[in-house]
């Protein structure tokens with residue numbers, strides 16, 4: 068694919084990278100994509116785009132793309148190309164054999180946040196109705212599963228409260244654990260526009276990220292906390308709000324559970340939670356915490372935006388609850404310009420969660436123990452739904468190591484590179500009898516696969532994505548699938564081959580089924596999406612365009628729920644053996660494990676992961692900028708080049724994880740969030756020393 072020539076037609080489709088969900092005119096000449104032009108009518112981007120969505124689509128016909136199915140008896144054998152019929156029949160035969168020998172719960176599936184809602188829905192349907200268990204999970208496990216838990220607990224809905232436009236009505240913005248300049252660039256532009264108009268910014272982040280001080284924008288406060296102390300900082304902010312009389316009493320009285328508020332208020336008011344008492348722990352000056360708390364509580368409309376720096380901790384869910392507490396205590400919910408807003412990483416991570424990809428939840432976040440919901444699915448799907456939650460990804464891998472889990476169908480995920488504690492992931496995959504990888508390229512996980520099913524790109528399929536503001540948008544097929552099948556067709560063939568009937572002719576029929584069984588998607592159809600451009604769930608026939616701002620008059624759960632958020636130190640503490648704390652993130656030109664962007668011109672801007680290290684720590688170790696360094700944790704070690712910079716504080720190092728040569732997740736550990744098992748990517752105790760290279 069190259070940006071050349073004169074187009075003769077176009078389709079409007081949605082970017083397959085981040086959760087902003089920009090829409091583009093995909094301009095075509097025949098079967099050739101000529102260019103992607105940001106779509107002015109796109110409600111998420113309004114004609115804007117970033118370097119990924121605008122230019123990074125050359126991977127679609129990259130020479131390394133796999134277009135034929137492949138099988139092999141063992142992972143030591145060479146791959147053998149086969150036709151689709153043989154690949155599907157072989158996979159189904161293996162799944163049936165394994166279930167006959169080891170029981171129906173010995174197999175499972177992983178959905179992809181890069182795939183469409185329709186494809187995700189079919190994978191979880193295959194697992195629940197075809198395999199007969201709930202062993203389905205999603206990559207949201209390793210990113211925003213604490214958001215799902217925390218926001219559902221506090222408000223009753225596992226989603227952000229606002230649309231992106233809402234930021235233009237915000238007066239004070241807290242940005243915590245998110246770097247939108249790199250991760251959500253088009254939203255970052257809108258945020259900076261609002262800041263230039265006079266809104267105030269509070270950044271809570273261990274690094275001095277770009278937006279702390281960039282042209283015409285300067286944060287009012289930067290709280291450079293020690294990695295792993297989010298809960299302590301947020302509870303200190305709450306302490307100031309409660310003890311200085313900054314609570315919105317009317318909001319709390321009218322909208323929240325009073326007894327729970329009183330309990331929480333007494334908890335945070337304890338002197339041990341004051342900014343002064345926690346200063347040595349968090350490394351944030353107490354006066355900065357006090358100033359930030361006063362500004363958020365009394366600085367007009369207060370909006371909180373957060374990212375993976377909140378969720379990917381052992382206290383990720385607690386941190387989301389702490390954010391929800393702050394928003395309720397200050398009355399910053401239920402209107403434009405305020406709210407609790409997770410910046411979702413992947414293009415369809417919201418959608419993959421909505422579609423029932425978690426092992427404990429059916430589509431629309433109904434628990435599998437809900438008898439009425441299961442009865443509805445049984446009537447429609449003609450199959451009993453297991454009432455017990457299935458296994459999460461780390462538990463599937465652990466059960467495989469224990470000999471109890473034997474086969475895994477992975478659609479569009481590279482868990483060996485993206486999931487923490489690579490050695491554990493490899494051991495789990497190696498212990499399975501049948502690993503099926505469905506992807507564009509032979510990714511790292513495919514090294515452990517017995518079947519490779521070539522996937523299709525977003526340019527080759529019809530469907531929908533749901534962005535971070537709950538906006539459902541069409542993905543339109545602009546070229547035929549080079550591999551011969553769209554991803555949903557592969558899943559359907561697999562279901563048919565194991566003996567479970569699926570008979571969709573088009574993804575629009577899958578969406579009709581989603582809308583019929585998922586209350587928050589009521590009334591969504593391709594016709595309606597074509598007419599309206601997009602729909603923000605929750606929606607129904609009475610509100611066909613959906614709901615830009617949620618919880619206007621009351622919370623979905625009724626009264627808002629305050630929860631005590633006791634700080635618990637992570638096991639990853641700097642000590643004599645591992646004296647530095649490693650945190651990880653991403654960069655503008657690359658996307659996640661880089662499977663797509665590394666195969667585009669974007670690699671010219673970022674062709675390797677670097678380790679950011681403070682000049683003081685570098686000098687102590689004799690490390691100069693550009694030197695090779697070895698980073699070692701209790702989980703493993705890797706080698707990469709140093710980038711000496713004061714963007715990170717002394718004692719903190721930072722890297723990206725886009726390149727398999729680095730394998731940053733060899734170093735990250737198996738620590739995870741107490742409620743959801745979301746890995747603690749953001750804190751790993753490490754030692755760093757000079758190296759001669761990899």
Ligand code: SF4
Pocket residue numbers: 082083084085086087088089112116117118119120121251252253254
């Ligand atoms: Fe928009 Fe995100 Fe795609 Fe960039 S990567 S064009 S910000 S959706």
